[in-house]
Amino acid sequence: MADLAREIGFSKAYIYRFFESKQAIGEAICSSCLAKIVAEARASIDVSGSSAEHFRRLFRTITTLSVELFFQDRKLYDIAAHSAAEGWGSAMSYRQTLREMLEEIVRRGRESGEFERKTPLDETCRAIFYAMSPFVDPLQLERNLDLLPDGQAELTSLILRSLAP
Amino acid sequence: MADLAREIGFSKAYIYRFFESKQAIGEAICSSCLAKIVAEARASIDVSGSSAEHFRRLFRTITTLSVELFFQDRKLYDIAAHSAAEGWGSAMSYRQTLREMLEEIVRRGRESGEFERKTPLDETCRAIFYAMSPFVDPLQLERNLDLLPDGQAELTSLILRSLAP
Structure with a gap:
């Protein structure tokens, strides 16, 4: 809190006029970061391309932006990690939004015949997630940074092989 | 250390005659648990069956035994989690052994024509892992216990779809 107050030039007391608790501030910071990732992820799939390309872009965007946002600033990472571990609303709705984007890609890929259709859609999407x-x-x-970018590319290819008709 | 000494009926000083440090004791306890999982995993694939069945059994055995060993005893879990996070020798060699079993299953499945052979074997195994x-x-x-057993079964099916020729 002291760091935050210094950083933005307000007193702690003033900041607390806008937020109920330290967690509420953490939630707001976390929501704002996650909203950036969601916006970029959305943009990455709102372009023409095959469903496989859309999936590749979605996954890469999420990872790249998460690394940028969370690991350039240790404090932001701590907030995000705490939020994920405690199941805060911001982390939950972030996951939900990503799942919906994933489902949209898989559904379109099935409609165009690019992906298999035998497995129930919700099962496929859960398992991919x-x-x-x-x-x-x-x-x-945080513990897999040294696997980037190859590990993620290999995992993407595995998931796409699992989607083949 | 006090708990351990009480449990096994030796003094702390006596225990330290056999181990260099608290970490060395943690390592020994961790190794012993992981060896149990490895032995059961080995037994689960040393029976006749398709490569898909072997993979299902391997994965299920690892998860089931990990849950039994680590979550019935909170202290054991803490040691295992610490070991995994710190990259202790016991955790590293455990992962290595599981990887080798996985590779054995995938290689056999390729030889019998059950699994695809286009992707390099090491890439496939890394991505599956x-x-x-x-x-x-x-x-x-620890954070995925409520997804069991369905989540694991669904993930297993995804991985097996990715291995289809």
């Missing part, structure tokens, strides 16, 4: 977690979840990403 | 991590790594497993 589990598989992606080493490079999406900030807690895991 | 990343994908398995939510249910293999004790740090992640």
